[in-house]
Amino acid sequence: MSYEFPVDAAALYGERRPQFVNQGLPAADLDEAMSRVGDVWSDQPGGWTREFSDLAARYADAGEHYLSALAFGVARFPTLADEAKRQAMTLQIEQYAKAAPTFPVAFERRVLDIPYLGGTTPVPVHILSASAERSARPVVILSGGLDTWKVDMHAMAVAFVQTADVAVMAFDHPGTGETAAPLDGHALDVIDGLIAAARELGDGRVAHAGFSFGANLSGSSGLRGVVDAAIDLGGPMVASFTPANFEHLMFGMRDIAGNAFGFDAIPTLEQLMAAVKPFDRTDLLSQDANCPMLVVNGADDVHVVREDTLVFEGRRDTEVHLIPDTGHCAASKLPEVVALMAEWLRARLV
Structure with a gap:
């Protein structure tokens, strides 16, 4: 069970940005994706899940599977309240497994x-x-x-x-x-x-x-x-x-x-x-x-x-x-x- 709830996208991002960066995501890439976000729950252009999933897909296409996994983790954040966020979590796990051979x-x-x-x-x-x-x-x-x-x-x-x-x-x-x-x-x-x-x-x-x-x-x-x-x-x-x-x-x-x-x-x-x-x-x-x-x-x-x-x-x-x-x-x-x-x-x- 899950539900969507009112939350300010900019405020949410501002609070969690240090965490996302310290996990390993480039701050400039995060900020560029976030510049287009206006809603946490929308999966349309300008929606949190869509914009960060697109960032994750770009990393995947470049063979940067670990960065892709981290970006899909941002896309599915903060809860699995809809199908798009659940799909982002599935893709996060897939990209993480693809990145595993590069782990130290x-x-x-x-x-x-x-x-x-x-x-x-x-x-x-x-x-x-x-x-x-x-x-x-x-x-x-x-x-x-x-x-x-x-x-x-x-x-x-x-x-x-x-x-x-x-x-x-x-x-x-x-x-x-x-x-x-x-x-x-x-x-x-x-x-x-x-x-x-x-x-x-x-x-x-x-x-x-x-x-x-x-x-x-x-x-x-x-x-x-x-x-x-x-x-x-x-x-x-x-x-x-x-x-x-x-x-x-x-x-x-x-x-x-x-x-x-x-x-x-x-x-x-x-x-x-x-x-x-x-x-x-x-x-x-x-x-x-x-x-x-x-x-x-x-x-x-x-x-x-x-x-x-x-x-x-x-x-x-x-x-x-x-x-x-x-x-x-x-x-x-x-x-x-x-x-x-x-x-x-x-x-x-x-």
Whole structure:
């Protein structure tokens, strides 16, 4: 289920441009395509999906398949609310697979059948590693957020492989991308299934790294102590899940969340508060079972309040960084934050 919602295209682009650039897309190409965009949902000339899909097609025609995959990721952004955006995601996956032979690391795509509600649910994953032999390495399971998915996380995954000497299993968390399971109170069942699969893939040690809402899930893994290390990059945990914060969310984030939670029309505030209730981690934060954790966010995040980062200060085995002069997930300083995370993983998983 999904729905379209009012959002200013220029404002949305302005907020996410640093993220798109830091993923690897040339700023000049992005800006040139965006100069023609007037509507997020139209697939006609001047529509977000059409203009960024055309950019992606130009990259594909030039044999630049990785750039094409990234551009299709912009085209399908921020939600799969119509057929054109769903098609853009399909083309993103296709172009990413075509680009794989050029990656500086080994790549494999699998569809895992994860135990779920008495049966199984399929979860496509991308596995990156220094070589096809992974049995001697720890595995990091990695997901993005409500609108940033596994292909978009490629540069981070490669940095982890190359710096931390780990394998990475990238996935779309429940409610997003290619993962069929919804984002609800059973989401951690999917995460636990992925952790179990990752333990079989490598040397038995598993870390969980998450970006944005994915960091709510990685933070939960860390607080529960079900992994050997956990990274929370910009995760909402408690204080962000209030009516006041949701009422003031900017750049369409309230409805991006509504789509991920499975609504088929703009939900009421009360409906959203019920949907986020399973992700309030107050109970986990009151416990003392956590594994080593790294918690990072930008000090100027307009989506996730500072308290959801600072609440981790003073916990044992926990390192906290609130990065100045940057916003959600420190997107404008992502290269230095990725380096910080990779070095931290290496130190914890030697």
